[in-house]
Amino acid sequence: MSIIETLMSVPDAVDGGRVAIERLDYQTAWGLSRAIVLHTDGKAYAVGFEFHDDIVELDDADNPTKASFYQIKTDKTKNWSLNRIAARKKEKGVLQPSFAWRMFDNANRFGGAVHRLVFVSNMPCPSLGSDYKDFAFSSAPELDVEKFIKAMQTEDGSFKREHVALFHFSYSPFNLGSFDKxxxxxxxxxxxxxxxxEHVNPKAFALMLVDQCNKRSKKLSDLSSFDALKSSKFVTRADMDKWLGELKAKNENRVHWTEVAAWFSNIHEAQAIKAHFIQYENERRSRLGVASLKFQAEVKKLVAPHMETGQTLTEMLNAALPEVRNISHQWSVEASVNDDYLRAIMLYEYCHVG
Structure with missing residues (x-):
């Protein structure tokens, strides 16, 4: 069975990929960071959010052959050890699965398609090292490895010594208190x-990326095809290229104030609009969602007929003002109550190419 068939048919683990609310943002940030690393390295990839584990990484978006599973656990002060990762806690007198077994469960379900099982944390595992990088469990002191094997075999009789090679620990540089920065x-x-x-405010783009990742963290609803699965649960190289392309187009197709200022009949009319024009441009560049694109297109459609009447610029903008005011609430409260701001919006969208 191919990995695509397995992903489409193997049931998600109970609570697989679900996280405590305090770790959700950290997990999303780490998953997005992983996608950025893979993209920068020029690799084919598909990074899935809360699908069979916190994060799953496929080696190709169209024809994957290998999957790596990442379990992300944060801690405020306590370091990790192989023993702690393999430890089982009791809840109401019942032993719960260890973190290590939850990782190994993916190997049981996906077999030879599993490339790596990775435990990710903001706290280090000193027996492996203190550098911000990945460590193989097998590189730990021999006694620690033997104890890990024994604990795993006690929990799951199918665990073999060779399975240790699948396990890795990733010490993340993302500090719990400042990972957003x-x-x-x-x-x-x-x-x-x-x-x-250059000179692009990254915050809006980062928020858009995080929003896309958060959407993919929702419970899967459609397994009708692999394309549907990717669309709902994974971020791929094609997705990232599309978003980067949109960002580049938005910034390269700017409307410059100096290009339109001369169209006004007098300096007073221009000065009344200038600050709002610049404000709208900055806001526009920070809004990358579908709703914003729809608003911009509607404004242009409403304004265009009025801009071909041969009147002065202010007269033409004023003629379109009532129609645009009816949809201005879609952008902001200020737009709905400030006519100069609305005129700035109309002028920008009429001139914008793209």
């Missing part, structure tokens, strides 16, 4: 390296 820095570098754009 670290991610923002990664996104800023990513934008510059992939698009060449």
């Amino acid at each position: 670290a991610l923002l820095g990664e996104v800023a570098d990513f934008i510059q390296s992939e698009t060449g754009l």
Whole structure:
């Protein structure tokens, strides 16, 4: 059975990929960061969110052959050890599965398609090392490895010594208290390296990426095809290229104030609009969602007929004002009550190409 057939047919583990609310944002940030690393390295990839584990990584978006599973656990102060990862806790007197067994369960279900089982944390595992990188469990002191094997075999009789080679520990550089800032820095570098754009506020793009990842964290509802699965649960290289392309187009097709200022009959009319024009441009560049694109297209459609009447610029904008005011609430409260701001919006969208 191919990995695609397995992904489509193997039931998701009970609570597979579900996380405590305090780890959700960290998990999303880490998964997005992983996608950025793979994209920057030029690799084919598909990074899935909360599907069979916290994060699953396929080696190709169209014809995958291998999958790596990442279980993400954060801690405020306590370091990790192989023993702690394999430990079982009791809840109401009943032994619960260990973190290690939950990882190994993916090997049981996906067999030879499993490339790596990775435990990710903001805290280190000192017996493996203190550098921000991945460590093989097999590189731990021999006594620690033997105890790990014994604990796993006690919990699951199918566990063999050779299975240890699948297990890895990833010490994440994302600090629990500031991972959002670290991610923002990664996104800023990513934008510059992939698009060449400078002086771009990365926050809006980062928020859009996080929103896309969060959407994919929702419970899967459609397994009718592999394309449907990818669309609902994975971020792929094609997705990222599309979003980067949209960002680049939005910034390259800017309408510059200096190009339109001369169209006004007098300086007073221009000055009344200028600050709002610049404000709208900044807001527009920070909104990358479907609703914003729809609003922009509707404004242009409403304004265009009025801009071909041969009147002065202000007269033409004023003629379109009532129609645009009816949809202005879709953008902001300020747009619905400030006519100069609305005129700035209309002028920008009429001139915008793209």
